[in-house]
Amino acid sequence: xxxxxxxxxxxxxxxxxxxxxxxxxxxxxxxxxxxxxxxxxxxxxxxxxxxxxxxxxxxxxxxxxxxxxxxxxxxxxxxxxxxxxxxxxxxxxxxxxxxxxxxxxxxxxxxxxxxxxxxxxxxxxxxxxxxxxxxxxxxxxxxxxxxxxxxxxxxxxxxxxxxxxxxxxxxxxxxxxxxxxxxxxxxxxxxxxxxxxxxxxxxxxxxxxxxxxxxxxxxxxxxxxxxxxxxxxxxxxxxxxxxxxxxxxxxxxxxxxxxxxxxxxxxxxxxxxxxxxx
Amino acid sequence: xxxxxxxxxxxxxxxxxxxxxxxxxxxxxxxxxxxxxxxxxxxxxxxxxxxxxxxxxxxxxxxxxxxxxxxxxxxxxxxxxxxxxxxxxxxxxxxxxxxxxxxxxxxxxxxxxxxxxxxxxxxxxxxxxxxxxxxxxxxxxxxxxxxxxxxxxxxxxxxxxxxxxxxxxxxxxxxxxxxxxxxxxxxxxxxxxxxxxxxxxxxxxxxxxxxxxxxxxxxxxxxxxxxxxxxxxxxxxxxxxxxxxxxxxxxxxxxxxxxxxxxxxxxxxxxxxxxxxxxxxxxxxxxxxxxxxxxxxxxxxxxxxxx
Numbered sequence: 001x002x003x004x005x006x007x008x009x010x011x012x013x014x015x016x017x018x019x020x021x022x023x024x025x026x027x028x029x030x031x032x033x034x035x036x037x038x039x040x041x042x043x044x045x046x047x048x049x050x051x052x053x054x055x056x057x058x059x060x061x062x063x064x065x066x067x068x069x070x071x072x073x074x075x076x077x078x079x080x081x082x083x084x085x086x087x088x089x090x091x092x093x094x095x096x097x098x099x100x101x102x103x104x105x106x107x108x109x110x111x112x113x114x115x116x117x118x119x120x121x122x123x124x125x126x127x128x129x130x131x132x133x134x135x136x137x138x139x140x141x142x143x144x145x146x147x148x149x150x151x152x153x154x155x156x157x158x159x160x161x162x163x164x165x166x167x168x169x170x171x172x173x174x175x176x177x178x179x180x181x182x183x184x185x186x187x188x189x190x191x192x193x194x195x196x197x198x199x200x201x202x203x204x205x206x207x208x209x210x211x212x213x214x215x216x217x218x219x220x221x222x223x224x225x226x227x228x229x230x231x232x233x234x235x236x237x238x239x240x241x242x243x244x245x246x247x248x249x250x251x252x253x254x255x256x257x258x259x260x261x262x263x264x265x266x267x268x269x270x271x272x273x274x275x276x277x278x
Numbered sequence: 279x280x281x282x283x284x285x286x287x288x289x290x291x292x293x294x295x296x297x298x299x300x301x302x303x304x305x306x307x308x309x310x311x312x313x314x315x316x317x318x319x320x321x322x323x324x325x326x327x328x329x330x331x332x333x334x335x336x337x338x339x340x341x342x343x344x345x346x347x348x349x350x351x352x353x354x355x356x357x358x359x360x361x362x363x364x365x366x367x368x369x370x371x372x373x374x375x376x377x378x379x380x381x382x383x384x385x386x387x388x389x390x391x392x393x394x395x396x397x398x399x400x401x402x403x404x405x406x407x408x409x410x411x412x413x414x415x416x417x418x419x420x421x422x423x424x425x426x427x428x429x430x431x432x433x434x435x436x437x438x439x440x441x442x443x444x445x446x447x448x449x450x451x452x453x454x455x456x457x458x459x460x461x462x463x464x465x466x467x468x469x470x471x472x473x474x475x476x477x478x479x480x481x482x483x484x485x486x487x488x489x490x491x492x493x494x495x496x497x498x499x500x501x502x503x504x505x506x507x508x509x510x511x512x513x514x515x516x517x518x519x520x521x522x523x524x525x526x527x528x529x530x531x532x533x534x535x536x537x538x539x540x541x542x543x544x545x546x547x548x549x550x551x552x553x554x555x556x557x558x559x560x561x562x563x564x565x566x567x568x569x570x571x572x573x574x575x576x577x578x579x580x581x582x583x584x585x
Contacts, residue, residue, distance in 0.1 A: 014389045021383050022400050025464065028415045029403055031426060035418065048429040090309045097306035109307060116318055120521045120569065122542045123562040126549050127324035128317075150317050157310050182302060211408035213524045218550070228410040232528065242418060249411040260406035261399050264468065 029253070036060070036246035043242055059243035060251070069248065072230035075141075079216075079226055080209040082145045084202045087152030088160075092198075095160035096186045100172065110161070116154040124150055125218050132219060139221045147215040152205045159204075163197030164190060200263040207256040227252040325559045333556035341556075348560035358561070361539040364451060365520065365565075368540050371452075372519050373512065375459040380466020385500075387467065388474045398471075405464040413528025416457040420444050444530050447537045454529055454538060458519065466511055473507035474500070509580050513573065520569055541565040 035043065037055040063069045097103075098110055128147055129138070137143035167190055175185040191198065213228040220229065231248040234241065329348055333341045352358045387398060404412070419427050422442035431437035443453040481499045490498070523543040530538045532547055539547070542565050549558035 010389070010391060014386055015391055018383070018386045018397055021379070021386070022397060024460065025401050026403050028412075028419060028460070029407065031419065032411075032415045044424050046423075048424065048426050090313050093306040094308075094310035097303040101303035101306075103300065103303040106303070109311065113310075113314070116314060118517050118569070118573065119318070119322070120542050120562060120566050122521075122523070122545045122549075122558075123325055123566050124318065124321055125546070126555055126559050126562060127321035127328065129549075130328070130555065131321060131324060146317055149313065153310055153313055153317075207406065211406075211410075213408065213410045213528075214546070228408050231408075231410050231414065242424075245414055246418065249414055253407045253411045256408065257403060257406040260402060264402055 029250075032246045032249050035242060036250050038243065040243055059247040063244055063247045063251070067230070067234065067244070067248075068225075069227070069230060069251070072225050072227045073251075075224050076210055076226040076228075078141055079144050079148065079224070080206045082141070083148040083152050083209040084205045086145060086149045087156040087205050088198065088202055090149075090153055091157040091160055092191070093183075093186070094157050095164055096190065098157070098161040099164035100169065110158075113154045113157045117151070117158070121214055125214060128215075129218055138219055139223045141224055143219050144216060144224055144226070147219055148209045148212060151208065155208075156201050156205060159201040160194070160197065163194040163201075166197075167193050203259050203263045207260055210256050326563060328555050329559035329563050331556050333554075333559070335553035335555055344556075348557050349564065351557065352560055352564060357536050357539065357544060358541075360536050361541045361544040364538070365540040365542075367451065368455065369516060369520050372455050372458050372462065373515050375455070376462035376515060376519075377466050377508075377512065379459065379463040381470055383463065383467035384470035384474055387471050401467055402464045404461050405468075407461070409461075409522070409524040410528055412457060412461055413525045416453075416460075416525075417444065417529050420453055445534055447534050450530055450534060450537050454526055457529070458522070458525055461525070462515060462519065465515065469507050469511040470504060473504045477503035512580075513576060516576070517569065517573065541568075 034051070036059050037057065038049070038052045039054050039056050039058065042049045042052055042054075098106060125147075128150075132138050132143045132146075137146070171189055171193070172182075172185045175189040176182070180188060210226075211228065212226075213232070216224075216226045216229045217232070220226070225233075227248070231245065231252055234245050234248055330343060330345055331341050332344050332347075383401060387394065387401070407415075419425055420443040422428065422440055422445065425440075425443075427443065428437065428440045432440065441449065443449050477499065481503075482495055485495050485499060520540075521542060523540060523546055526532065526538050526540065526543055527546070532539045532543055536544075541561065545558045545561035545565060548554045548561060552558075
């Protein structure tokens with residue numbers, strides 16, 4: 001009896017409010033999905049139709065057949081993958097140095113990487129546009145990858161330092177006693193150990209780059225068109241075709257959402273640890 | 279004995295090694311540092327340089343040095359002040375709303391119930407979505423004639439007639455703030471949850487023995503226990519919300535009129551639509567300095583007890 005009552009109480013005070021919050025959290029996405037599978041005739045009705053009796057993939061077909069959306073997905077994939085590679089490879093040794101050495105200027109340099117994350121994107125986007133115009137990098141893959149590296153390098157450095165801090169220094173020493181060089185210890189012992197952290201950081205960079213809009217919109221025009229820009233331009237090319245737009249939104253958001261759910265736990269660990277240790 | 283004998287022999291090599299070690303960390307940090315120099319600090323200098331010039335993109339020959347004129351112009355610019363005011367409303371409402379909903383969510387998720395893992399996974403959906411998709415999704419929800427929000431409110435009877443949420447100067451900014459609250463609360467929820475799980479259970483047990491009420495436990499154990507995470511989470515979010523202009527840009531483009539302009543958005547729009555790189559840079563520099571000042575003040579005030 002008492003047990004039943006506490007179960008009911010827990011349902012009313014915990015689960016019910018949480019269900020409301022979850023509905024709020026996923027409601028817009030679900031609504032976008034429902035809109036995308038409705039037949040065109042049910043989209044613009046004086047009373048909103050909440051559930052369609054005739055679900056259709058027509059919007060998705062149009063999206064892939066008439067708008068070059070597949071090419072946009074490939075562009076996003078290329079840019080995001082290279083951004084991850086650039087970010088991780090340039091920051092791994094720096095993170096190791098920050099984590100294992102105490103050298104003059106260390107705090108200043110670390111501070112610098114933290115501060116960079118703070119700079120408003122507008123402050124960078126304006127000069128980057130001008131500089132890339134000089135170098136002919138506008139509307140190219142390298143151009144956008146460089147632009148995305150402005151957030152991926154500092155972020156990766158900061159996160160990887162935090163992950164490496166969690167690995168005991170005695171392991172480096174053991175490796176070096178066994179004849180490894182410093183870099184050998186990093187490569188053979190430390191990196192494999194923080195593989196989950198590296199993966200989480202990489203995936204997070206991938207998501208950020210995949211979702212990024214302002215740089216992509218400013219620095220590319222036609223040769224390179226990532227999905228975020230493509231989704232936005234659907235408005236211009238086809239009036240506002242909400243069926244098409246919502247289909248694009250559903251597909252465009254899917255990869256990042258799935259990846260994000262996979263790594264969120266590792267990521268939060270890195271974020272909070274880094275934050276507490278400073 | 280062996281130590282004494284070995285001492286002279288090892289001393290020089292260990293000194294030699296230490297010297298080598300002193301260079302090594304700098305070698306190791308150099309790729310990242312050099313890269314950031316070239317792609318972040320150099321462009322920023324360029325922005326500062328442009329802000330001191332008249333620099334309109336389609337007039338490349340005519341870029342005279344005008345010293346601080348762009349800055350003086352900003353302070354006499356009505357739109358600058360409107361944008362500044364709205365930036366303050368934007369940050370001042372969005373961040374606390376996100377934090378509050380995030381805190382409630384975290385407290386609920388910290389309880390025991392069967393489908394907790396599922397709930398955690400679903401809560402973070404808004405965080406993972408691209409801002410373009412968020413902007414379009416919410417524009418569709420707010421749509422004056424076919425939007426689901428108007429339909430719901432009309433059916434319930436809360437609204438007499440359909441409301442153009444994003445076209446009405448009085449509601450546009452707040453409608454976007456709701457969308458951004460939605461986007462940002464999962465971040466707080468997840469951060470706070472991590473903080474909650476770090477508070478030892480024994481504290482609560484001890485408090486219960488002493489007869490502390492639920493509210494007292496929350497006030498004296500939970501909140502202080504979260505303070506470290508809170509300082510970081512607020513800092514990250516203030517910066518992030520201040521800078522996030524993509525959702526506004528997609529939803530209203532800064533309109534109607536200037537009603538949803540924030541400072542960084544104004545700067546971006548000056549550059550994009552008027553190609554006015556000089557003035558746009560000056561606005562961006564002003565905004566950056568303000569943000570930096572706010573962060574320093576915040577860390578002085580709030581960060582003290584953490585360090």
